[in-house]
Amino acid sequence: MTSENDPREALEREVYWAETATPASRANRSEIRDLLHDFAMQVRADERQAVPLGEPNIASPSRVRRKAKMFQFRLFRPIRRRNDRLTAELAELTAVLADRVIGLEAEVRRLKAELEDRS
Amino acid sequence: MRRRLVGAVRRLYSWDHKSDPRIAWLSPMPPARSGIATYSKAVLEGLERIEYTPARRKIVPIWPIKHKHASTIPWHTMGVYHLGNNLEFHREIYDHAIRSPGLVVLHDLALDDFVNGMIARGHPFGHQALREGLMNAAAVADLPEARQNEPLRVPYVAHAARNARGIVVHSPFVERYLRSFGCRTPVFVAPHPVVERESDVRRARKRAAVLRGALETTGMRTLVGVFGDLNAAKLIDVVLEATARLPDDVHLVVVGRRIPGYDVEPLVRGSGLGGRVSLHRDVSDEDFLAWMCAADVAIDLRFPHRGEVSGSLARALQCGTPTVVSATGTYLDRSDDEVVHVRAGRLDPAELAAALRDLVDDPERRRRIGEAAHAHVAELVSSDATSHVYAEAIEGTLGLLREPARRALSRWGGALVDLGITEEGLEEGYGMSYARALEEFRPH
Numbered sequence: 001m002t003s004e005n006d007p008r009e010a011l012e013r014e015v016y017w018a019e020t021a022t023p024a025s026r027a028n029r030s031e032i033r034d035l036l037h038d039f040a041m042q043v044r045a046d047e048r049q050a051v052p053l054g055e056p057n058i059a060s061p062s063r064v065r066r067k068a069k070m071f072q073f074r075l076f077r078p079i080r081r082r083n084d085r086l087t088a089e090l091a092e093l094t095a096v097l098a099d100r101v102i103g104l105e106a107e108v109r110r111l112k113a114e115l116e117d118r119s
Numbered sequence: 120m121r122r123r124l125v126g127a128v129r130r131l132y133s134w135d136h137k138s139d140p141r142i143a144w145l146s147p148m149p150p151a152r153s154g155i156a157t158y159s160k161a162v163l164e165g166l167e168r169i170e171y172t173p174a175r176r177k178i179v180p181i182w183p184i185k186h187k188h189a190s191t192i193p194w195h196t197m198g199v200y201h202l203g204n205n206l207e208f209h210r211e212i213y214d215h216a217i218r219s220p221g222l223v224v225l226h227d228l229a230l231d232d233f234v235n236g237m238i239a240r241g242h243p244f245g246h247q248a249l250r251e252g253l254m255n256a257a258a259v260a261d262l263p264e265a266r267q268n269e270p271l272r273v274p275y276v277a278h279a280a281r282n283a284r285g286i287v288v289h290s291p292f293v294e295r296y297l298r299s300f301g302c303r304t305p306v307f308v309a310p311h312p313v314v315e316r317e318s319d320v321r322r323a324r325k326r327a328a329v330l331r332g333a334l335e336t337t338g339m340r341t342l343v344g345v346f347g348d349l350n351a352a353k354l355i356d357v358v359l360e361a362t363a364r365l366p367d368d369v370h371l372v373v374v375g376r377r378i379p380g381y382d383v384e385p386l387v388r389g390s391g392l393g394g395r396v397s398l399h400r401d402v403s404d405e406d407f408l409a410w411m412c413a414a415d416v417a418i419d420l421r422f423p424h425r426g427e428v429s430g431s432l433a434r435a436l437q438c439g440t441p442t443v444v445s446a447t448g449t450y451l452d453r454s455d456d457e458v459v460h461v462r463a464g465r466l467d468p469a470e471l472a473a474a475l476r477d478l479v480d481d482p483e484r485r486r487r488i489g490e491a492a493h494a495h496v497a498e499l500v501s502s503d504a505t506s507h508v509y510a511e512a513i514e515g516t517l518g519l520l521r522e523p524a525r526r527a528l529s530r531w532g533g534a535l536v537d538l539g540i541t542e543e544g545l546e547e548g549y550g551m552s553y554a555r556a557l558e559e560f561r562p563h
Contacts, residue, residue, distance in 0.1 A: 006558075007551065007554040007555045007557070007558045008545070008551065008554070009303075010525070010528060010554065010558075011528060011531070011532060011535075011545060011550060011551065011554040012303060012542065012545055013303040013304070013305075013532075014528050014529050014531065014532025014533075015532045015535055015536055015540070015541075015542070015545060016281065016301070016302075016303040016304075017220075017281065017282075017284075017303075017304075017529070017532065018529070018532045018533040018535070018536040019281075019536055020281055020282060034246075034250060037246065038243060038246060038247060041241065041242075041243040041245075041246060042243040044241060044243075045241060045242060045243050048241075050186075051186065051189070051190075055189075055190070058190060059189075059190025059191060059193065059194065060190070060194075066187070066190055066191070070190075
């Protein structure tokens with residue numbers, strides 16, 4: 001193994017791993033747009049599947065319990081599929097809105113600069 | 120008594136609190152038509168040979184990955200995820216590698232086709248991988264391999280690397296590449312395992328004499344071969360042109376697996392070599408090895424290079440067949456005593472022909488290179504180096520995932536990121552006192 005294990009290295013590594021998911025509270029405009037886009041993709045992918053992939057809440061190491069959960073999930077699947085579709089549409093609309101906000105901010109910056117030039 | 124009863128009832132109904140103590144090994148396994156399947160089998164056999172049981176936990180291969188596994192894999196103590204550039208084999212594995220971080224084995228460094236395939240199929244991780252790759256593209260721009268080979272210019276692998284808690288690679292070059300874009304995940308360099316049994320190689324050598332005999336009746340004295348997946352990166356057109364420049368008693372044999380989207384047959388027919396070239400597609404493993412033993416020289420060129428370690432080269436070394444390889448990336452890890460390096464990139468046929476002519480005219484040199492290659496493989500077999508590195512990687516990652524002090528540090532790191540602390544902040548010492556205090560709880 002090549003990495004060292006001193007506290008500094010270990011903390012840097014943890015920060016590197018934690019940076020995977022940008023917290024929404026700290027995300028800038030384009031990151032928010034990306035997060036919304038990812039979310040929409042996720043819900044769209046879920047919509048196409050009978051059971052969402054890698055969802056631990058619809059899982060159990062016990063076969064009987066797993067089957068029971070799957071049955072319960074599939075029983076209500078038609079309703080959930082509609083919800084998935086609506087949620088994805090909402091997320092996509094919000095991502096478009098985030099796009100527009102980025103555009104508007106750029107426009108405001110340009111206008112401000114123009115105003116400063118005039119004065 | 121009442122408390123015990125409540126506890127028992129709660130345990131009975133707490134559906135999801137029993138984790139699976141085994142280690143999930145997510146990889147294509149034989150008979151899957153992938154070199155990774157053979158590799159994976161060889162590694163598991165090696166671990167068995169050195170009697171490695173990670174903290175008395177069983178390693179359970181999961182293949183093919185079925186829907187029921189989607190819900191059980193996250194409950195394993197740890198996952199070992201084998202990633203390659205093939206969407207068909209690795210899509211589900213990638214998904215689990217991101218959702219349940221564990222030990223990732225990188226078989227291909229360039230995941231361009233894989234990531235583009237994910238995006239095309241609307242897979243949620245496709246765009247994330249693309250973004251992370253593009254974000255890190257500038258960091259790898261200085262690497263000569265990235266400048267030369269287009270698939271290495273965007274490190275799509277960055278997303279998987281960040282979401283892994285340990286990475287196994289097969290070459291120091293891959294580690295350098297990962298470090299170049301700031302990957303901080305522990306990396307373990309495990310040499311490519313010896314995939315063929317010595318008894319199978321002995322059998323192949325016997326059969327090689329029969330295969331050669333048939334060609335010798337047509338005037339062949341030296342046999343040159345291209346082996347492995349038949350794709351454009353092997354520069355088969357260049358090899359055909361180079362062979363045409365060699366004496367008539369030098370024959371070429373092309374043996375390997377058909378790859379969708381690339382047809383080698385028109386190239387062979389249009390080469391003008393006639394009876395001097397023979398093509399054998401989708402042959403059995405036994406025939407593949409026999410042809411490799413029959414060849415006097417193997418050619419394993421790559422352009423573009425995708426950072427992979429060639430399974431065909433590993434077999435050629437084991438057979439003791441001197442091999443001509445491109446001087447790039449992972450191929451540079453082999454010394455000039457064990458292989459013959461030729462210029463990287465799209466080679467001029469005349470250059471290749473010159474390198475081949477040197478070998479054809481010098482049987483003593485061929486013997487020397489072949490023996491050095493075989494000795495290298497024998498050393499790998501006797502030391503069980505691959506298995507020991509895997510054991511170290513599994514042990515290290517398992518320790519990292521289970522160590523309480525590290526879990527606390529992980530929460531601390533997450534909190535620092537939430538507060539907006541970046542690497543510059545860490546350099547100034549933010550959050551270090553807690554990290555140092557936690558160090559005292561670590562086992563030394």
